[in-house]
Structures are given as structure tokens and as C-alpha cells.
Amino acid sequence: MNLLIKESAEIIKESKFTIAFTGAGISVESGVPPFRGEHGLWNKYNPEVLDLGYYLNNEEECWIHIREIFYDFFAYAKPNKAHEVLARMELEGLLNSVITQNIDNLHFDAGNKTVHEFHGNSKKLKCLKCAKIYDASEYDLKNIPPRCKSDNQILKPDFIFFGEGIPHDAYSNSFADAEKADVCIIIGSTGEVVPASYVPRTAKQNGATIIEINPEESLFTEQVTDIHLQGKAGEILALLEKELF
Structure with missing residues (x-):
């Protein structure tokens, strides 16, 4: 070696x-736990919460799992x-x-x-209506879902969901x-x-x-x-x- x-x-x-x-x-x-493999997050969570089509129809439900996966697990990683x-x-x-x-x-x-x-990056949140980007630290994610300050739309984490380019x-x-x-x-x-x-x-x-x-x-x-x-x-x-x- x-x-x-x-x-x-x-x-x-x-x-x-x-x-x-x-x-x-x-x-x-x-x-930070991996998504795949024996101890991967997809053994605990249903991947459809990060499917864009499913998310757009179930934003509030998906945010419960998104917070657990990305903002509880990732929050203290250094x-x-x-x-x-x-x-x-x-x-x-x-x-x-x-x-x-x-x-x-x-x-x-x-x-x-x-x-x-x-x-993409989980520390950013994006409004799919007006495309404004926010830093996730601007929001208390104990209170979900976060909403755009301009048009009150539910914000999406600015990373790639299944079905996105x-x-x-x-x-x-x-x-x-x-x-x-x-x-x-x-x-x-x-x-x-x-x-x-x-x-x-x-x-x-x-x-x-x-x-x-x-x-x-x-x-x-x-x-x-x-x-x-x-x-x-x-x-x-x-x-x-x-x-x-």
C-alpha cells in the first residue's frame, strides 16, 4: 500500500x-448515511417521497420524511x-x-x-413557481412545510429528485x-x-x-x-x- x-x-x-x-x-x-446498501436509507424510507411526480401531489406528506432524512440526519454532519x-x-x-x-x-x-x-444541494430550498432560492438555515424546519416568502408556495429542496434532470x-x-x-x-x-x-x-x-x-x-x-x-x-x-x- x-x-x-x-x-x-x-x-x-x-x-x-x-x-x-x-x-x-x-x-x-x-x-451521513448512504442511500443504498445494507444500512442505506432506502431500507428505512420509501424512495417515492423523492419522486418528483409523487412529491408534487403529496408535498406536505413528503416533507415529513424529507425533514427526517435530510435535515435531521445531515444537520450536524461536519x-x-x-x-x-x-x-x-x-x-x-x-x-x-x-x-x-x-x-x-x-x-x-x-x-x-x-x-x-x-x-444539487440540500442546504438550499427552491420555489418551483418563482424559482427563488433560499438558504435552508433561514427556516425553522421543525415547522414544515417551508413556504416561499414571495408567493407562499411550498419550497422544494434544491437537489435532484427522481424524474428531474x-x-x-x-x-x-x-x-x-x-x-x-x-x-x-x-x-x-x-x-x-x-x-x-x-x-x-x-x-x-x-x-x-x-x-x-x-x-x-x-x-x-x-x-x-x-x-x-x-x-x-x-x-x-x-x-x-x-x-x-
């Missing part, structure tokens, strides 16, 4: 453009070592952007500036960065969710070296990964940090 860490650090140092692609695994160490190392890498010029499937805002909280949020800017910026990346660091993503999982594949097709940080093999491992650093995100990135700085 030490040799792989050293090799990965050298590849990153030599890279002119490096991206990180992050999934639920990086935030599990911050106490960046962990993995987030902190990525922020330092960007600050030191070793990382150009983070492309994340996560909606927990932890990359921004850690200090990253260039973050393409592929699935990927935000245009996040989509275009993510793939633009993937196309010019020399290195793509996959962290905590299984590769099961599309179209997000096409981002590392696009990087690979354009000649990038793929470094994967995951405790187990993923759909990426045999298909695109060049170096698999097997372990928890925080532990591996802490080792990588020692070699980078």
Missing part, C-alpha cells in the same frame, strides 16, 4: 489538471479528514475541481471553492473538467448511479489516470481504475497528504 500511495502522490504532483469525483462513501465518515485533505489540495494547487454526487455541502464546508454538485451548469462543467483531466481521483463512489458515473469514464477515455479510493471494489475498479487504494477515505487521504506536502 505504501508504494501505491507514493506512486499516486507522484502522479498527482505531475498532473496539470486533477479532479476528484466523490460519492456517498466520503461522507459516511461524517455520519467535514471529515477526507474533505479536509481535498480542500488543502485545492488550496495548494494540486486539485482543480471536485465533482460530487453528494448533496450535503461538506466539500464547501471544508473549504473547497470549485465544486460541481451533480445532484441534472442541473445544466453542474453537468456541463463536470464533463468539461473530465475531458481535460490528467488525473481523476474517485472517492467513495460505487459507480452505480448514472449519468454521474460517466464522469470518471469520460476522464479515462480522454487519457486520465484513474486513482480509486474505496474500501471495496466498485463498478469502476476493473473497468477504468489504474490504481486502487483500498481503505476508508479519511485514512487513505491522510496517508496521501503526507506524501503530497
Whole structure:
């Protein structure tokens, strides 16, 4: 493992453009539960509460579960070592952007500036009528549903529900960065969710070296990964940090 860490650090140092692609695994160490898998939220909650069609017809009912899932579970999550190392890498010029499937805002909280949020952000609320965006902290979510201050419409969390498209800017910026990346660091993503999982594949097709940080093999491992650093995100990135700085 030490040799792989050293090799990965050298590849990153030599890279002119490096991206990180992050999934639920990086935030599990911050106490944010994953959606899929043995301990995933979808084993406890019905995914239809995040189906756009169902939501639009059952907003108040859905908000009961949305609050529990996203604002009770996520409210106290803080960046962990993995987030902190990525922020330092960007600050030191070793990382150009983070492309994340996560909606927990932890990359921004850690200090990253260039973050393409592929699935949106739970810390923002949006009015589907007037398109006004609010910070969720403006609302006491003990009292639900939150309503737009302009037109009294029920606000929707500004992340992607089933049946919604990927935000245009996040989509275009993510793939633009993937196309010019020399290195793509996959962290905590299984590769099961599309179209997000096409981002590392696009990087690979354009000649990038793929470094994967995951405790187990993923759909990426045999298909695109060049170096698999097997372990928890925080532990591996802490080792990588020692070699980078």
C-alpha cells in the first residue's frame, strides 16, 4: 500500500489538471448515511417521497420524511479528514475541481471553492413557481412545510429528485473538467448511479489516470481504475497528504 500511495502522490504532483469525483462513501465518515446498501436509507424510507411526480401531489406528506432524512440526519454532519485533505489540495494547487454526487455541502464546508454538485444541494430550498432560492438555515424546519416568502408556495429542496434532470451548469462543467483531466481521483463512489458515473469514464477515455479510493471494489475498479487504494477515505487521504506536502 505504501508504494501505491507514493506512486499516486507522484502522479498527482505531475498532473496539470486533477479532479476528484466523490460519492456517498466520503461522507459516511461524517455520519451521513448512504442511500443504498445494507444500512442505506432506502431500507428505512420509501424512495417515492423523492419522486418528483409523487412529491408534487403529496408535498406536505413528503416533507415529513424529507425533514427526517435530510435535515435531521445531515444537520450536524461536519467535514471529515477526507474533505479536509481535498480542500488543502485545492488550496495548494494540486486539485482543480471536485465533482460530487453528494448533496450535503461538506466539500464547501471544508473549504473547497470549485465544486460541481451533480445532484444539487440540500442546504438550499427552491420555489418551483418563482424559482427563488433560499438558504435552508433561514427556516425553522421543525415547522414544515417551508413556504416561499414571495408567493407562499411550498419550497422544494434544491437537489435532484427522481424524474428531474441534472442541473445544466453542474453537468456541463463536470464533463468539461473530465475531458481535460490528467488525473481523476474517485472517492467513495460505487459507480452505480448514472449519468454521474460517466464522469470518471469520460476522464479515462480522454487519457486520465484513474486513482480509486474505496474500501471495496466498485463498478469502476476493473473497468477504468489504474490504481486502487483500498481503505476508508479519511485514512487513505491522510496517508496521501503526507506524501503530497
